[in-house]
Amino acid sequence: MDCIEKVNDALKQMKEKRPLVHHITNYVTFNDCANVGLAIGASPVMSDEIKEVADMVSICNALVLNIGTCNERTLESMIEAGKAANTNNIPIILDPVGIGATPFRFQAIERLMQEIRFSVIRGNMAEIKVIAGLGAERRGVDSLEDESNSAQLAENLAKQLGCVIAITGKSDSVSNGEITYVLGNGHENLAKVTGTGCMTSSLIGSFLGGGSDAHISAISAILCMSIAGEIATEKLIDRKAIGSFKIYLMDTISALNPAEIRVRAKASLIK
Amino acid sequence: MDCIEKVNDALKQMKEKRPLVHHITNYVTFNDCANVGLAIGASPVMSDEIKEVADMVSICNALVLNIGTCNERTLESMIEAGKAANTNNIPIILDPVGIGATPFRFQAIERLMQEIRFSVIRGNMAEIKVIAGLGAERRGVDSLEDESNSAQLAENLAKQLGCVIAITGKSDSVSNGEITYVLGNGHENLAKVTGTGCMTSSLIGSFLGGGSDAHISAISAILCMSIAGEIATEKLIDRKAIGSFKIYLMDTISALNPAEIRVRAKASLIK
Amino acid sequence: MDCIEKVNDALKQMKEKRPLVHHITNYVTFNDCANVGLAIGASPVMSDEIKEVADMVSICNALVLNIGTCNERTLESMIEAGKAANTNNIPIILDPVGIGATPFRFQAIERLMQEIRFSVIRGNMAEIKVIAGLGAERRGVDSLEDESNSAQLAENLAKQLGCVIAITGKSDSVSNGEITYVLGNGHENLAKVTGTGCMTSSLIGSFLGGGSDAHISAISAILCMSIAGEIATEKLIDRKAIGSFKIYLMDTISALNPAEIRVRAKASLIK
Numbered sequence: 001m002d003c004i005e006k007v008n009d010a011l012k013q014m015k016e017k018r019p020l021v022h023h024i025t026n027y028v029t030f031n032d033c034a035n036v037g038l039a040i041g042a043s044p045v046m047s048d049e050i051k052e053v054a055d056m057v058s059i060c061n062a063l064v065l066n067i068g069t070c071n072e073r074t075l076e077s078m079i080e081a082g083k084a085a086n087t088n089n090i091p092i093i094l095d096p097v098g099i100g101a102t103p104f105r106f107q108a109i110e111r112l113m114q115e116i117r118f119s120v121i122r123g124n125m126a127e128i129k130v131i132a133g134l135g136a137e138r139r140g141v142d143s144l145e146d147e148s149n150s151a152q153l154a155e156n157l158a159k160q161l162g163c164v165i166a167i168t169g170k171s172d173s174v175s176n177g178e179i180t181y182v183l184g185n186g187h188e189n190l191a192k193v194t195g196t197g198c199m200t201s202s203l204i205g206s207f208l209g210g211g212s213d214a215h216i217s218a219i220s221a222i223l224c225m226s227i228a229g230e231i232a233t234e235k236l237i238d239r240k241a242i243g244s245f246k247i248y249l250m251d252t253i254s255a256l257n258p259a260e261i262r263v264r265a266k267a268s269l270i271k
Numbered sequence: 272m273d274c275i276e277k278v279n280d281a282l283k284q285m286k287e288k289r290p291l292v293h294h295i296t297n298y299v300t301f302n303d304c305a306n307v308g309l310a311i312g313a314s315p316v317m318s319d320e321i322k323e324v325a326d327m328v329s330i331c332n333a334l335v336l337n338i339g340t341c342n343e344r345t346l347e348s349m350i351e352a353g354k355a356a357n358t359n360n361i362p363i364i365l366d367p368v369g370i371g372a373t374p375f376r377f378q379a380i381e382r383l384m385q386e387i388r389f390s391v392i393r394g395n396m397a398e399i400k401v402i403a404g405l406g407a408e409r410r411g412v413d414s415l416e417d418e419s420n421s422a423q424l425a426e427n428l429a430k431q432l433g434c435v436i437a438i439t440g441k442s443d444s445v446s447n448g449e450i451t452y453v454l455g456n457g458h459e460n461l462a463k464v465t466g467t468g469c470m471t472s473s474l475i476g477s478f479l480g481g482g483s484d485a486h487i488s489a490i491s492a493i494l495c496m497s498i499a500g501e502i503a504t505e506k507l508i509d510r511k512a513i514g515s516f517k518i519y520l521m522d523t524i525s526a527l528n529p530a531e532i533r534v535r536a537k538a539s540l541i542k
Numbered sequence: 543m544d545c546i547e548k549v550n551d552a553l554k555q556m557k558e559k560r561p562l563v564h565h566i567t568n569y570v571t572f573n574d575c576a577n578v579g580l581a582i583g584a585s586p587v588m589s590d591e592i593k594e595v596a597d598m599v600s601i602c603n604a605l606v607l608n609i610g611t612c613n614e615r616t617l618e619s620m621i622e623a624g625k626a627a628n629t630n631n632i633p634i635i636l637d638p639v640g641i642g643a644t645p646f647r648f649q650a651i652e653r654l655m656q657e658i659r660f661s662v663i664r665g666n667m668a669e670i671k672v673i674a675g676l677g678a679e680r681r682g683v684d685s686l687e688d689e690s691n692s693a694q695l696a697e698n699l700a701k702q703l704g705c706v707i708a709i710t711g712k713s714d715s716v717s718n719g720e721i722t723y724v725l726g727n728g729h730e731n732l733a734k735v736t737g738t739g740c741m742t743s744s745l746i747g748s749f750l751g752g753g754s755d756a757h758i759s760a761i762s763a764i765l766c767m768s769i770a771g772e773i774a775t776e777k778l779i780d781r782k783a784i785g786s787f788k789i790y791l792m793d794t795i796s797a798l799n800p801a802e803i804r805v806r807a808k809a810s811l812i813k
Contacts (some may be wrong), residue, residue: 028572028588029298034465039513044465045369046299049342052375071591071615073342098587101601104594186393192796194576194586242581243792250514254463301570305736310784315736316640317570320613325644332645521785525734 003181004265006212008258014210015041019061021205024048024078026068026097029195033064033202039254040224042206050077051255054084061209063090065116067108068097075108082116091119091208091217095201099123100130113161119214122166122201125150132157147171151270155180164214167206168200172222173270176215183219184266186226187233193246198224219267227264228252274434274452275536277483278491279529285481286312290474292331295319295349297339297368300466304335304473310525311495313477321348325355332480334361335473338379339368346379353387362390362479362488366472370394371401384432392484393472394435396421403428418442422541427449433530435485439471443493443542454490455537457497458504464517471496490538498535499523545723546807548754549762550800555799556752557583561603563747566590566620568610568639571737575606575744581796582766584748592619596626603751605632606744607658609650610639617650623660631758633750637743641665642672655703661756664708664743667692674699689713693812700729706756712743714764715812718757725761726808728768729775735788742767761809769806770794 023046025033025063030046037044046055050073057063063085065078087093094116096109109131125147132153150173158165159177166174172183190196203221208214232248233239294317296304301317309318310313318327321344328334334356336349366386367380380402392402396418403424421444429436430448437445443454461467474492483491503519504510567575572588579586580581589598592615599605605627627634636658638651651673663673667689674695690811692715700707701719708716714725732738745763750756774790775781 026588027298027569028576031302031465031573034299035513035517038463040382040463041464045372046297049375052373055373055375065524069589069591072593101587102589102594102597104591104597110385120294192580194573194580238793238797240797241793242577242796243789245793246577247518247789249513251509251512254513255511266373302573302736304790305570306784309734309736314577316643317568318611318644319645320611322614323644326644518789521664521788522780522783525784526749526780526782 003219003267004262005090006216007265008221010210010212010216010220011258013212014051014207017210019206019209020045020059021062021064021202021209022057022060022081023064023202024053024074024081025066025198029198032195032199035250036199036253037202037206039250040203040206042209044202048074048077050080053077053081057084057090058088060090060207061204063092064095064205065092066095066198066201067105068099068198070105070108078112079115082112083267086117091214092116093120093122093201093204094118094210096121096123096127096131102123106130110203118163119208120164120166120204120218122168122204122218124197125167125169128153128157128165128167145147151175151180151182163219166218166222168197168222172226174215174218174222179215180270180271181219182268183222183226185223185230185264186270187229189233189242189245190226190229192242196206196225223261223265223267224253224256227261228256230264231260239254274490275533277487278494278536281323281478281483281487281491282529283420283479285478285484288481289314290477290480291330292333292335292473292480293352294329294473295324295345295352296335296337299332299471301341303466303470307470307522307524308477310475310521311474311477312486313480315473319345319348322350324352328352328355328361331361333476334363335476336363336383337366337368337469337472339377339469341379343378349383350386353383354385357388362485363387364391364393364472364475364479365389366469367392367394367398367402370398377401388451389434390479391435391437391489393439393475393489395468396438396440399424399428399436399438405452422446422451422453435489437489437493439493440446443497445486445489445493450486452490453539453541454497455495455539456494456501456535458500459495460504460513460516461500463513467496468478486502494532494536494538495524495527498532499527501535501540502531544806545761545809546757547627549765549807550803552749552752552754552758552762553800553803554711555754556749559752561748561751562587562601563604563606563751564599564602564623565606565744566595566616566623567606567608567740570610571740574737574741578741578791578795579744579748581792582745582748583752585745588621592622595619595623599623599626599632599763600630602632604747605634606637606747607634607654608637608740608743609647610740612647612650612813616639620654624654626719628659633756634658635662635664635743635746635750636660637740638663638665638669638673639740641669660705662706662708662746662748662760664710664746664760666739667709667711670707670709671684684731693717693722693724696730706713706760708760708764710739710764714762714768716757716760721757722812723761723813724810725764725768726810727765727806728763731775731784731787732768732771734784738767765803765809766795766798769803770798772806773802
């Protein structure tokens with residue numbers, strides 16, 4: 001079966017299952033992540049209280065960890081939740097927001113990666129470079145990196161870490177270490193709204209919770225978000241109207257159908 | 272005076288008073304709760320710092336407690352705020368989000384109900400069943416329960432607890448133990464946006480703060496939200512466009528008028 | 543050069559620089575502050591973990607401190623971040639949300655003002671009166687104060703504190719102690735959406751980060767927000783539709799251009 005049909009199957013399967021997806025994510029984009037999960041057809045849950053995260057994770061189908069506003073308290077909750085997910089074979093997606101910005105974030109990710117096994121790690125080029133130990137310009141949470149080696153970096157790091165690596169940006173690379181796809185959808189408006197990266201990670205969690213494998217989950221989520229970004233932009237009368245863009249993005253995600261995905265998806269197999 | 276005219280009076284009185292409504296609520300829907308309160312005509316305030324909640328509550332007209340992202344720290348703040356509200360005869364609405372999902376949430380609600388007197392408790396069927404000790408499928412924050420006994424359950428529990436019980440879902444039951452209404456407005460889109468339950472609880476707080484009794488406050492808030500859900504859906508060109516739905520919902524709440532409520536409201540007296 | 547041309551220069555310069563603006567702000571309006579910063583052309587960052595705020599601030603161009611949902615933990619983070627900003631000559635804007643509502647907030651601001659030097663303090667009339675020690679009606683986070691002395695108060699307090707004071711409301715006064723402008727744009731809809739004050743403070747942070755002086759930064763941010771409020775209202779079919787208003791506000795801010803600012807801006811030099 002070709003990649004795009006696998007994406008459509010993953011979407012159908014997830015909508016039927018309506019998976020519970022637990023999030024320990026950042027406070028800036030909490031609401032957007034909950035809404036995008038509902039829009040795609042999952043059932044998102046949010047809590048970062050250490051006394052309940054293991055219980056919550058145990059009834060969920062996937063876990064999303066996002067360090068966007070991580071603090072000492074919520075880092076411990078992430079460790080606790082991640083261990084419970086590993087014990088229960090519940091897949092986890094890690095979003096290392098701004099890992100290069102501060103030593104605290106770097107050490108948080110280092111510890112999470114030591115103590116927890118992830119199914120998918122998704123970040124922008126700057127973030128994934130830091131994880132790969134390649135160095136990247138120290139900046140905030142947005143990437144300014146050259147993305148030309150993205151497919152090779154994703155493949156190498158996936159092989160090294162034994163999990164799927166997704167690098168999102170102008171184009172996106174998703175590799176499981178064996179097979180690497182470069183995805184070519186999307187619109188620059190996606191970078192002009194806060195939380196589109198976090199939302200993509202939440203969508204990966206939705207697909208993981210739906211029962212798809214890590215590679216297809218990451219490809220599906222990224223294609224859904226980037227195709228929705230294209231359609232939402234086309235709906236705009238003023239292409240710069242970033243408030244309306246975000247609304248149309250949510251509208252489009254809630255109504256995405258297999259035919260649209262089939263016609264629009266640009267996925268190139270690299271290896 | 273008939274129930275719907277009482278609702279319209281409650282709305283008018285609340286808009287004139289513009290009550291201060293303190294919230295200790297969840298971080299996922301904070302912003303939506305603040306905006307819905309402003310839209311209906313109240314003045315929402317948010318803080319969960321234990322050193323200030325008693326002071327804040329003492330200048331407010333109502334208190335909303337919502338355990339959606341409750342943690343050990345904010346639970347103590349809720350207790351403190353609730354006690355201050357009880358001392359000052361300020362009405363409190365409790366929203367036991369996901370009480371059945373984890374022991375932590377169950378114990379939090381147990382403690383809140385032991386130490387604080389509530390005017391209204393609002394939840395979905397699964398949540399209210401847990402409070403009634405009836406058991407419910409353990410799930411996240413969304414309800415999948417059969418709602419057929421909702422009116423009877425609301426009445427029994429209201430009698431037992433001595434406060435108004437509101438069960439919201441496909442239809443809604445609101446009882447003070449003596450008088451029970453079943454409300455029949457709403458649209459399934461309301462379940463596809465995060466926070467419509469939390470927003471309904473905030474609206475109950477707005478009406479309580481406006482000076483209406485607990486029973487009418489709950490009925491008014493639920494009717495406003497569900498009628499707005501109907502109108503917002505009718506405004507949509509694409510009925511599935513869930514981003515636009517949320518915007519139209521807020522538009523409609525800010526402009527709701529007595530004539531619309533009179534024409535649309537479906538309220539059946541059960542006993 | 544006249545004031546409005548300085549504003550247009552400030553906008554151009556900020557968009558070219560795309561400054562990193564660190565925020566320790568409130569959880570209710572986090573998302574809106576991030577989006578408004580992106581919309582105007584800056585790159586907002588949010589974190590309140592004490593172990594990383596000094597590191598984060600050191601790579602940023604401005605710092606926004608907002609006590610809207612301040613707690614004991616985040617107050618310490620604000621102190622830490624503020625000191626790091628002062629050490630690195632990074633400008634800081636303070637938003638004393640609801641300072642008059644509780645002793646905790648009052649003492650928090652007192653301590654922040656003792657330990658940190660601010661470039662700009664922005665608040666509504668009630669908040670600035672409390673800072674000036676003039677007393678104000680104790681209320682929540684919205685102002686009901688008479689605004690007739692706003693220009694004089696801004697000037698006196700600016701002189702006394704040695705920083706720019708911006709009082710926003712029906713009209714806005716911005717003074718550096720020597721020069722005072724009264725700004726006359728805006729629409730009452732801005733008071734009907736939560737976070738427009740916080741967003742204005744974030745925009746001040748964006749302009750400060752862009753390299754403009756504190757006086758022009760405050761004037762620029764307030765004019766951008768209030769002119770956008772006018773344009774957004776004109777776009778509404780139903781002037782009361784507050785959900786759509788917020789979307790159009792964001793649309794307008796992302797597309798604001800020098801010609802619109804030149805035609806619409808109402809800025810009167812007082813002294």
